[in-house]
Amino acid sequence: MNKFEYNIVNKNDSSQLGKTLTFYQTKYEIGYSDTTLENSAIIVTAKDGDKIVGAVRAISDMSRHSMVVDLIVDEQYRRQGIGTRLMEIIVEELKNKTERSIGLVTDPKLPWLEDFYKRIGFAELEGGIYLEK
Numbered sequence: 001m002n003k004f005e006y007n008i009v010n011k012n013d014s015s016q017l018g019k020t021l022t023f024y025q026t027k028y029e030i031g032y033s034d035t036t037l038e039n040s041a042i043i044v045t046a047k048d049g050d051k052i053v054g055a056v057r058a059i060s061d062m063s064r065h066s067m068v069v070d071l072i073v074d075e076q077y078r079r080q081g082i083g084t085r086l087m088e089i090i091v092e093e094l095k096n097k098t099e100r101s102i103g104l105v106t107d108p109k110l111p112w113l114e115d116f117y118k119r120i121g122f123a124e125l126e127g128g129i130y131l132e133k
Helices: 014-027 034-040 082-096 112-119
Strands: 005-008 042-048 051-060 065-073 101-104
Touching: 005 082, 014 034, 014 042, 014 051, 014 065, 042 082, 051 082, 065 082, 082 101
Parallel strands: 065 101
Antiparallel strands: 005 042, 042 051, 051 065
16 A cells, blocks of 8 residues: 655645645756746645655646646655655646636656556546747
């Protein structure tokens, strides 16, 4: 059974938010700040004891549409069901907020993530258009 603790981050808890920010900053080279997390609709973390070993967040209007972004699991903890459980929790939370659609962003540098998302129920849609900065 899964030995990890999963939590929805309380964005008013500066300690919890700070630990989550540190986790993301060690995994991404640039672009993570307090503002990134504070403006997220939902953030879910996986912990092994006091150590954050995985996280996922969503951006959303909290009524119709949301986007799951930045799912990451520490390399040493992969293939233990953590990513799947993080996604189950965040999707359930978003469904409870009366979301009409839940999308996600995949990273072309991580093509295996597409297969992972399809295995857990997401489907690729035709006609997606986006503006890359």
